[in-house]
Amino acid sequence: MSQLQKGASWYNNLIDHAKEAAARAVAAGKSYRCLAVPLRLGVNDAGAGTTRAAYAAAMVQLQADISADILAGINPILTAGGFSAQTAPVHMLFNQSGSGATIAAYGEIVLAQYDACNANPARIHFVGPTHHLQTTADTLHETNVSQLRMGRRYGRAGKQLLVDGNKPDCIWPISAFTRGATLRVKFRAPKFPLILNTALLGTFTDMGFKVTDDTGTLALTSFAISTSGDEVVITLDRTVTTNPVVRYGCDYKSSISTFGTSAGGPITDSTRNTTTISGVTYSEPHLAPQFDMKIIALQAQA
Known part of the structure; x- marks a missing residue:
C-alpha cells in the first residue's frame, strides 16, 4: 500500500x-x-x-x-x-x-x-x-x-x-446473532437465495467460517441457508461466551484453489451472469467478501 x-x-x-x-x-x-x-x-x-x-x-x-x-x-x-x-x-x-x-x-x-x-x-x-x-x-x-x-x-x-448511477451490486454481511447454539449470519445481496456454492468454488473446512469467543474456537456442526434466503444458519457445539466473533473466508483454503496461501468460502448469490472466454463459459455470480463480525448473543426463548 x-x-x-x-x-x-x-x-x-x-x-x-x-x-x-x-x-x-x-x-x-x-x-x-x-x-x-x-x-x-x-x-x-x-x-x-x-x-x-x-x-x-x-x-x-x-x-x-x-x-x-x-x-x-x-x-x-x-x-x-x-x-x-x-x-x-x-x-x-x-x-x-x-x-x-x-x-x-x-x-x-x-x-x-x-x-x-x-x-x-x-x-x-x-x-x-x-x-x-x-x-x-x-x-x-x-x-x-x-x-x-x-x-x-x-x-x-x-x-x-x-x-446507472447506482452503488455497485455486491453481497455484504449485515448482522450475526446467536440464540442458544444457533448462529444466523445475515447478508444483503443482489439476488437471493444465497448459495453455499461448493460446486462452483470447491469445498472448505466449515464452509469458510470460524467462530471464536474468550473460551476458544467453537466447533461448527451444520450449515444451511434460511428459508428467506438471506441468512447462513450455523449450528454450534455450545452457546457462545464473552466477545464472540464470526470470521468468514480468512482461515481455510478451497479444495480447488491454486493459490499457494489463500483462504475463502463458498457463498454466492443467485445472479446468473456468465462470461465466455475462448469458447469457455464461466459462471459469474456475486461472491461474499471475506469478513469478521461481532456476534450478538440473544436470550434463548422460553
Whole structure:
C-alpha cells in the first residue's frame, strides 16, 4: 500500500494520466470526467507486516487523496478549455487480494480491505474477492483468463456506478446473532437465495467460517441457508461466551484453489451472469467478501 500512497511514483503516474486525458479531451473539443478508479490490490502487504488498522486507514486516505488530486489536476485544464469543472468525487472500485505470505497474514489484509469499505461505503466499492480465480504455476499471480474475468467484474461494477448511477451490486454481511447454539449470519445481496456454492468454488473446512469467543474456537456442526434466503444458519457445539466473533473466508483454503496461501468460502448469490472466454463459459455470480463480525448473543426463548 505504501507504493500507492500520495507522493509515490505510481500515485503520481495516476494523477498525470488523468491530467493528460483531460488535456487530450479538451484538445479534441470535448469535456472530460474521471468518476472512478479501479484498484487491483495485490499481496505485498501480507508479507511486509502491515497491520490491519494501518492498511485500512491508508486505503481510506488513498481514495480521498486520489479524488482531491485528480480534481485539482483536471479542473484547471477543463475550465481553461471552456468546459465546466468536475465537482463529483472520484470513487474507488477494489477487489480483496488473492494470496499472502501466510494464510494468517493474508487474513489480516483482506479484513483491512473490508474495514476500508465499511469506513467509507459511499466512495469505496467492493467488486469481489479473488480467491476463486486460477493462478499460473507460481501459485501467486492470476492467469490471463482469470485477469480478464476479474476485469469484466470491474466492468459490471463500473457500469452500475457510472452509467446507472447506482452503488455497485455486491453481497455484504449485515448482522450475526446467536440464540442458544444457533448462529444466523445475515447478508444483503443482489439476488437471493444465497448459495453455499461448493460446486462452483470447491469445498472448505466449515464452509469458510470460524467462530471464536474468550473460551476458544467453537466447533461448527451444520450449515444451511434460511428459508428467506438471506441468512447462513450455523449450528454450534455450545452457546457462545464473552466477545464472540464470526470470521468468514480468512482461515481455510478451497479444495480447488491454486493459490499457494489463500483462504475463502463458498457463498454466492443467485445472479446468473456468465462470461465466455475462448469458447469457455464461466459462471459469474456475486461472491461474499471475506469478513469478521461481532456476534450478538440473544436470550434463548422460553
